[in-house]
Amino acid sequence: MGDEKFPRVQGGGSLILAWQIRNKRVLVVGGGEVAAGRILNVLNADAKVTVVSPRQGLNHEVAYRIEKGQVDYVDRKFEPSDLDNVDMVLTAIDDPEASSQIWKLCKERKIAANIADVPPECDFYFGSVHRDGPLQIMVSTNGKGPRLANIVRRSIAENLPDNVGEAISKIGKLRQMLRKVAPNPEEGPKRMAWMIRVSDAYSLEDLCEMDERDMATLLRFYAPDKVPRLGCLKAMEEDYDAFDGSFGFCVGWG
Template sequence: MANEHFPEIRGGGSLILAWQIRNKRVLVVGGGEVAAGRILNVLNADAKVTVVSPREGLNPEVAYRVRHGQVDYVDRKFEPSDLDNVDMVLTAVDDPEASTQIWKLCKERKIAANIADVPSECDFYFGSVHRDGPLQIMVSTNGKGPRLANIIRRFVAESLPKNAGEAIMKIGKLRQMLRKIAPDPEEGPRRMSWMVKVSDTYSLEDLCQMEEEDMSALLRFYTSGKVPRLACIKAMRGEFEGFDGSFGFCVGWG
């Protein structure tokens, strides 16, 4: 057909996902510096972590997490039975042959695995991540340049508004409150459309200033589909008894 314009396929990338591993069982083989970074990543995602490594191989950070019960710990080298009832495997040991053997066992059992420093033996990669509360931004070089990923991540982080994470927390709270007043599944498209309007109307600074009382007042306008300026919402505190949002007495609607 004439005038067809579709995105060009550019192979060689990874599918970037936010993998929810809360309460999933993650096995970390190794206890050195690389293992410490992997352990922190999965603990931040609320996984249940087991570390397998001889005690003499633990670096101070991993030893700290073992000592404080933040991870389960097995004081020995890896054994195949360690893969029983595991959802994910991360290896970080200075033994390429042993690492490859673990990789092969994971493939037999269909367990997602990451073998440190061996991109060809990884189902997924760890990128360089910026974290600000609920905000997470990952930069990946698909295993080709981890150091450059870190440099690019810092550049991106420095360009972000300082209050981005707090603003996201507020918008998340508003969404929760909206679901309570409009819980029906068929309301989904309407909820989404209204939340888009809210996000487009308010700046990050506006969202950070919002208190729960302001959110409750704003939700009165959901039925009408309107989004008033934050200054109007704050000015009308205490004036919403019996108000259903059906008329626009405040200028500057979104």
């Protein structure tokens, strides 16, 4: 079998992940405009944030986060002890020498860090993100062209359906309900295969129209491994036996 059968390795990229930092401790050094953006990013991911910056260096948004108690605040310049019990460090200060020193300290302690505007001193980059409920799409230029990342991200967002976020929320809810119906680990492959069929069978509009009653009715078709059309679910109401799968026009087998 020739090499053309396998994907070509393209070095120089980043491993793009959805990093789960809920309840992780994030230190933000700096209080200006860049810091404000970083703070919002990690608050959106439910992190516990501490901001270290002299008060005179705070912009209005950072000051607002502090006033509302959304972040912890230390009114002074960075000190090495600030790295104690920290999972991630973000710096956004106009002092290259101090930033590099923070970077070195983070490396010694094996703490993931991002030094704003210094790509070589970053364990990870912030991309341009489109958010619609549970949907997040990130465009990264690996630190080479943040402005172009914004342009690409806007182009992608403009071509997405308006209701895609809501549809994803409904699928997430259905998956949660399915795990209660079929909780055993050995059911995993069947659960996955059935959810794929559901996702393929229903349009975004169908998914948005579903309520929990429809989902509960749909889950009754998991055991026989069938996927009825949404119109059939709506028509069934309480009379499940009348729609037991014998009607070919109601049940999809794809």
